[in-house]
Amino acid sequence: MATAKQVKVPANKTTYVGVHGTFSSDTCSGGTIPKLSLGRKPKHGKVTFKPVGGKLSEGPCKGSYMRGTGVFYRPNSGYRGSDSFSVEYQYNYFEGAAKLTHTSRSYRIEVQ
Template identity: 35%
Template sequence: MDLPTSAAKPIAALPAARSASVAGPLAAAVAASWLCLAGPALAQTTVTRSETVPAGKQARLVIVPNLKKDCSSGPMPEIKVVTPPKSGSLITKAGKLKTPAKYRCPNKDAEVQAIFYQPNSGYTGSDGVVVEIKNSDGEVEKRDIRITVDKAGDKAKDEKKNGTDL
């Protein structure tokens, strides 16, 4: 029996693709052996939040520094788009910033990854995006961001998030 080598397939789906040629208890044993190879599941938190974006403007949705919990520098965070927006596009940027005074590591120079949302021209209404963020400590967090594209925009909101600056 040839073993599948593609890492792109989900591990649990691999035995099913071969099960037509394997019958009965042997199929169950093969399936169980593949699941054992999968390893432990990593804990993952999901954060749901809302953002309002002015029509025709870009807004920063996510910004993640390369700082570990102890405030030392770590590897660049990884941001993976799980569900892209239906009525706009995402722009990723990397750069260097000093963390805000109220951040857990205040006034620290850090490299950052950021995602900006740009609504389609003329679009107003609801949109959304889901991203997975692997921070510098290796922890993964899923963010479900519900977006409202507003006609006029609210200037009282955080102006720092609107635009293309990190």
Template identity: 35%
Template sequence: MPGVVMGRILVVLLLLSFGVAPAAAENVSKKVRAGRTTTVYSVGWYNRLTCRPVALPNLKVRKKPKHGNVKFVRLAGRVGAKGGRCEGTTLPAMAVRYTPSRGYRGNDGFSVSYRRFVYTNRQNQTVSSVTFDIDVK
């Protein structure tokens, strides 16, 4: 897609867990160019034992940006150096893309949430949220 600045792909590792994870919150600050769609975040999971993907998250906008819009797009991401034996494996992920309003420059923000699975002796779900502070240049 022309004009799309691809951000670093963040592949969240799905680890086999022995406890229930609490709800997670993350803050992300990004500088984006005015008039451009930018990938500001992406998330996908895989099993570290098999290097196979796990279901993609269902992302939801919890707080809309005042000066732009947010879109979710499926893409392929590569597992990074911390992925152990899965390093370099291409897996599906969901990207969060932000587009500032035409002519807008300044600060903006929004929040996204999604459910993630945590495996113990049974499957559990927890909600993760990401709050974005966007600086449109």
């Protein structure tokens, strides 16, 4: 089981906490953008998804542009403390793949 991504966020603000996309390190090109859905909902906030894009900051394809779906979290007004949620996503492992790959990612949030 993968370790949850831990993120510290400020109270009362929507904060970018992660991104999901596909990318080939062989060709340094982006793949299809995964379809995201909320698995386990947060108890103390709201999660939204938005299209994002940018250049990779590390690895063999540093500087290559990638598109994906950003994950944003906003705590309930006045809330401080811990929260968690999971994001489920499906994507073609490669362009033209016969079936979709399904996986999930958990997030642990600390609202400060």
